[in-house]
Amino acid sequence: MSTSGIIEEIREKTDIVALVKEYVPSLKKAGRTYKARCPFHSERTPSFTVSPDKQMFYCFGCQSGGDVFAFVMKAENMSFSEAAQKLARRAGVQWRATAMTDEDKLRLELKKALEFAKSFYHEQLLSSPGAEQARKYLAGRALSGSTISRFELGWAPADFCSLVNAARRQGFSEDILYRAGLAARGANGIRDYFFGRVLFPITNHMGDTIGLGGRVLDPQGQPKYLNTPETPLFSKGKVLFGLSQAGPAMRKGGKALLLEGYMDVIACHQAGIDWAVAPLGTALGSGHATLLRRYAPETVMMFDPDDAGLKAAVRGAAILMDQGIYAGLVTLEDGLDPDEYIEQRGREAFEKKLGQTQDLLNFQARLILSRHEGEMSKREKTSAAAELAQTILRQPDAIIRSEWVKDAAHLLKIEEDSLRELINRSQPQQRYEAESPQAREQALPAVDQREDDLLGWLLKAPQYLALAEDEQVLQCLSQSAAALVRAMREALDCGVAEAALAADLASRVPELSGLVHRLAVQDVPHDFDAAHSIAECVGNIRKQGLKSKLQSLTFEIKEKAARGEDSTALKQEFMRIGLLLKSSRVNKEHI
Numbered sequence: 326m327s328t329s330g331i332i333e334e335i336r337e338k339t340d341i342v343a344l345v346k347e348y349v350p351s352l353k354k355a356g357r358t359y360k361a362r363c364p365f366h367s368e369r370t371p372s373f374t375v376s377p378d379k380q381m382f383y384c385f386g387c388q389s390g391g392d393v394f395a396f397v398m399k400a401e402n403m404s405f406s407e408a409a410q411k412l413a414r415r416a417g418v419q420w421r422a423t424a425m426t427d428e429d430k431l432r433l434e435l436k437k438a439l440e441f442a443k444s445f446y447h448e449q450l451l452s453s454p455g456a457e458q459a460r461k462y463l464a465g466r467a468l469s470g471s472t473i474s475r476f477e478l479g480w481a482p483a484d485f486c487s488l489v490n491a492a493r494r495q496g497f498s499e500d501i502l503y504r505a506g507l508a509a510r511g512a513n514g515i516r517d518y519f520f521g522r523v524l525f526p527i528t529n530h531m532g533d534t535i536g537l538g539g540r541v542l543d544p545q546g547q548p549k550y551l552n553t554p555e556t557p558l559f560s561k562g563k564v565l566f567g568l569s570q571a572g573p574a575m576r577k578g579g580k581a582l583l584l585e586g587y588m589d590v591i592a593c594h595q596a597g598i599d600w601a602v603a604p605l606g607t608a609l610g611s612g613h614a615t616l617l618r619r620y621a622p623e624t625v626m627m628f629d630p631d632d633a634g635l636k637a638a639v640r641g642a643a644i645l646m647d648q649g650i651y652a653g654l655v656t657l658e659d660g661l662d663p664d665e666y667i668e669q670r671g672r673e674a675f676e677k678k679l680g681q682t683q684d685l686l687n688f689q690a691r692l693i694l695s696r697h698e699g700e701m702s703k704r705e706k707t708s709a710a711a712e713l714a715q716t717i718l719r720q721p722d723a724i725i726r727s728e729w730v731k732d733a734a735h736l737l738k739i740e741e742d743s744l745r746e747l748i749n750r751s752q753p754q755q756r757y758e759a760e761s762p763q764a765r766e767q768a769l770p771a772v773d774q775r776e777d778d779l780l781g782w783l784l785k786a787p788q789y790l791a792l793a794e795d796e797q798v799l800q801c802l803s804q805s806a807a808a809l810v811r812a813m814r815e816a817l818d819c820g821v822a823e824a825a826l827a828a829d830l831a832s833r834v835p836e837l838s839g840l841v842h843r844l845a846v847q848d849v850p851h852d853f854d855a856a857h858s859i860a861e862c863v864g865n866i867r868k869q870g871l872k873s874k875l876q877s878l879t880f881e882i883k884e885k886a887a888r889g890e891d892s893t894a895l896k897q898e899f900m901r902i903g904l905l906l907k908s909s910r911v912n913k914e915h916i
């Protein structure tokens with residue numbers, strides 16, 4: 326079977342609603358579509374929509390959208406063929422390896438280079454005389470030999486070119502080493518990206534090595550931690566260190582332990598607490614939350630109790646909460662890191678700590694109380710209540726929300742009713758995560774509501790396309806709307822079936838694909854009657870166009886008169902359009 330045949334077969338055998346539900350369990354039916362809070366950006370009210378009719382998804386918040394392939398690509402950070410292979414397995418469709426694109430070949434080459442680098446660095450750590458300092462450092466952190474092999478830790482020699490030279494001998498090109506984030510470009514060609522560092526291989530959830538994190542040993546060395554730069558494989562907002570090792574235990578126990586650094590994660594795993602992961606030198610974001618939610622509905626966040634740590638934890642817990650993950654917060658006393666705590670006080674004491682989590686509201690409330698000595702003044706209570714109201718407002722679970730009102734009222738010693746009143750008057754304001762700049766750049770072309778309706782309905786009933794193809798109507802439409810009408814005609818003339826129309830249009834006019842995805846998930850009115858609704862909409866658009874034409878003619882005629890010029894032609898045009906407008910009103914009676 327040809328590649329496109331395989332793709333079509335996968336499409337036929339994959340239901341987008343069932344697929345999305347595997348990633349977004351909260352997806353709920355709402356009219357003819359399904360809705361949930363978006364897995365791709367942080368939001369409180371659901372604007373992520375899936376249309377079973379069109380087999381498409383679209384988010385009105387971040388404007389991501391597409392078909393089953395686009396969904397998996399985005400959710401898994403995969404290329405098209407990787408997503409297609411995954412969907413093929415899921416649908417029981419035989420996949421043929423010949424269907425590799427250039428992008429896939431590149432990703433495969435990058436993975437090979439990273440795999441080579443990981444083994445090279447691991448070998449260096451185990452046996453190179455130059456790695457003595459690194460071996461001492463790891464022994465000093467109480468890591469056993471088997472832990473070092475399990476995480477395949479490595480050592481990057483300090484001479485700038487060990488890896489590049491070894492990789493060249495194995496036939497890896499400079500370009501691949503550079504694009505894998507293993508080499509940097511210098512004045513005299515490429516050199517190693519990592520040198521003089523202990524290395525921590527970073528894998529995706531499938532266990533592929535996609536990057537490295539490095540800790541410098543020289544106390545003067547900067548920066549202390551260095552990760553692979555962003556590459557086609559590695560995006561630090563979507564990776565968690567330790568995920569491939571912790572994944573099975575997270576699934577089994579339904580819980581993830583979220584720590585701050587590589588060493589914390591490794592120390593926990595060595596102690597048998599094998600459900601620990603950490604983000605890579607970046608604040609927790611919605612990409613991490615999406616990843617976590619696929620493994621466990623609950624996350625325990627452990628962090629430094631200093632000011633920065635507390636702020637980051639509250640912010641992170643709110644992001645997890647937005648995505649429906651239950652977050653429990655816990656800190657360790659006496660300024661100990663998890664690895665120090667386990668070493669000094671033992672695994673049991675540490676596990677006991679993990680059982681003493683607080684939810685976000687209680688944690689925040691106690692934090693506020695701890696800042697005040699003695700009784701809070703009325704004004705202090707008001708501002709504390711306002712701060713907690715924001716957290717309560719963000720909680721998507723109604724039962725937890727009402728429990729939180731009780732907890733907050735009790736802790737602040739205020740009336741529940743007045744807190745409820747405050748919450749009802751508050752608007753959710755603080756966004757912990759800004760909309761991505763990409764989302765803003767991809768803002769949709771301007772199309773007004775009437776055009777939106779028309780295009781959406783035509784997508785559902787393309788047999789009435791001719792109604793919109795009138796030159797007069799096309800002139801009244803915005804450029805993008807008119808372009809879409811023309812593209813629909815092209816598609817229909819090519820024999821594209823109604824069910825495949827949206828997907829076809831998205832690839833036929835890629836610059837309008839965002840618009841197409843949005844239209845495809847748009848709901849129709851309850852009493853939708855395609856012929857009538859489309860004709861009425863076309864009539865209204867035509868009328869609106871004629872009216873604005875009349876307005877501008879009136880203006881031009883006045884201007885000409887003011888300049889003492891002849892305006893006969895304009896007046897005739899005015900009459901003609903006036904008549905058209907009148908007849909369009911009469912015509913409406915016949916529809």
Ligand SMILES: [Zn+2]
Pocket residue numbers: 363364365366373384385386387388389
């Ligand atoms: Zn979104």
